[in-house]
Amino acid sequence: MLLIPCPWCGPRNQIEFTYGGDATVQRPGNDAPEAAWEAFVYMRDNPSGPHDELWLHSAGCRSWFKLRRDTRTHDILGSARMGDELGGESP
Amino acid sequence: MSDQDRIASGIPVDPHAGPAPLVLAPIAIATAWNVQGDPTRAPFSDEVENLFGVRVPTVANTTVRGGTLLALWLGPRSWLLVHAAGAEASSSLMDFEAKRDALNAHGGALFDVSASRVAFTIRGAHAATVLAKNCPLDFHLRAFPVGGCAQSLFGHVNALFYRPEASSFTMMVARSFTRDAWDTLRASAAQYGGDVAPPP
Ligand SMILES: [Zn+2]
Numbered sequence: 001m002l003l004i005p006c007p008w009c010g011p012r013n014q015i016e017f018t019y020g021g022d023a024t025v026q027r028p029g030n031d032a033p034e035a036a037w038e039a040f041v042y043m044r045d046n047p048s049g050p051h052d053e054l055w056l057h058s059a060g061c062r063s064w065f066k067l068r069r070d071t072r073t074h075d076i077l078g079s080a081r082m083g084d085e086l087g088g089e090s091p
Numbered sequence: 092m093s094d095q096d097r098i099a100s101g102i103p104v105d106p107h108a109g110p111a112p113l114v115l116a117p118i119a120i121a122t123a124w125n126v127q128g129d130p131t132r133a134p135f136s137d138e139v140e141n142l143f144g145v146r147v148p149t150v151a152n153t154t155v156r157g158g159t160l161l162a163l164w165l166g167p168r169s170w171l172l173v174h175a176a177g178a179e180a181s182s183s184l185m186d187f188e189a190k191r192d193a194l195n196a197h198g199g200a201l202f203d204v205s206a207s208r209v210a211f212t213i214r215g216a217h218a219a220t221v222l223a224k225n226c227p228l229d230f231h232l233r234a235f236p237v238g239g240c241a242q243s244l245f246g247h248v249n250a251l252f253y254r255p256e257a258s259s260f261t262m263m264v265a266r267s268f269t270r271d272a273w274d275t276l277r278a279s280a281a282q283y284g285g286d287v288a289p290p291p
Contacts, residue, residue, distance in 0.1 A: 008151040008167055009241070010234075013227030016243055059249050060242045061151065061166040 002074060006057045007065045007081045020054030023066045048072055052086060113215035113285030115276055118261065120210050122174040122184040128199030129168055138197035142190050143172060143183045152241045154253065160184065163240045163253060171204075171251070208251075209269045211276060214259040217283045222252070222260060224279040232257060246275040 002014040022044050028036040048071060055067045068077040068086045080086045128135040130149045140146050145157035147170045155162045160183055163171045174184045191201040213221060219230035228243045229235060240253040248271055251263040264272040277287060 010151075012243070015227060059244050062169070063166055 002069075002076065004055065004067065005076060005079045006060060006063070007079050007084075008061045008063055009057060012057070012060055016057060016059040018056040018058040020056055020064060023052040023054045050077055113217045113221065113280055113283045114212065114287075115280055115285070116212050116288035117273075118175065118210040118212050120173060120175065120205065120208065120263075122172075122203075123205045123208060124172045124184055124187070125165075125202040125204050126162075126170045126172060126194070126199060127168055127202075128194070128197075132198060134197045135194075135199045138194060138199065142193060145172075152239055154238055154240050156238075158183075161253070163251070165242065165251070207266060208263045209266050209272075210261055210263045211272070212259065212261055213276070213280075214256075215283075215285060216258055217280070217285075218258050218260050221276070221279045221283065222262070225275055226250070226252075228252065245272055248272050248275075 003011045004014055004017050005011050006017075025040060025044070028040050051069055051071050053067050053069055054064055056062070056064050064082055066080045066082065066084075066086050068079070069075070070077060078086050126139060126143075126147060128139070130136050130147060136146060143157065143160060143162070145155050145160060145162050147162050148155045148164045151164055151167075153164055159174055161173045161175075163173065165171055172184060187201070187203050194201045222228075222245070223230050225246045226243050228241055235241060235252075235254055237254055237257055240251065242249065242251050244250060245262060245264065248264050248268045250272065253261040253263075255261065262272070262276075280287065
């Protein structure tokens, strides 16, 4: 069980949250080729180590935010509000 | 509560418990309005104060009281204004449509959600323990001070908690989950006895 630090509410139990996927994926431009859209929709890395993710505090303040989590150890390395940068070293 | 009800509720009566070690009861909510908007924009927050006489709290999980009105922080752009039933009619939660239009004109939104939630009071020395059995929130006063509020889960039901006093909580859940929340609450409280109002 993870203790996830919501940037608004502070540390809360994992069961209050919904996972929202890779936070580093960039939406392609409207005129981007089909391959770019396919990559945007379907293709994800499977990193072993720190991973920037989106999470929703679904049972709490209903806010989306960014979380940096180590996929090997489940260590939480930081969280940030949308629009703010995750601190520390980039993965 | 009749003896039959008490037996049916499964709540044992503890003769050593003293006066009301635990009180569980439904509370009537007269009015509950959801305010939404960006609190960093002065036209919005000024208009909220103008309409309701309170500035909505911008610190997460805190409340502001203005007379009989309670403003609870729900999210960075969302608040619940609650007016308890039985409180004086001088509440500012009147003339919904005029206030909604005024708030719309200042970049905000207003929704009447009076019928959407039911509220329970959980009072007494064991109140925090009873809630903690089914909720992952930290109910220690350090983490959940008097006057604080928080949304979380109670069992598998989304719930909003407010702490008016150190040993007193108000829990609000969606109306369709009334029986679920009440039964969970009653089962959690069973070992402590106390006064339990009939199911809502
Ligand atoms: Zn939150």
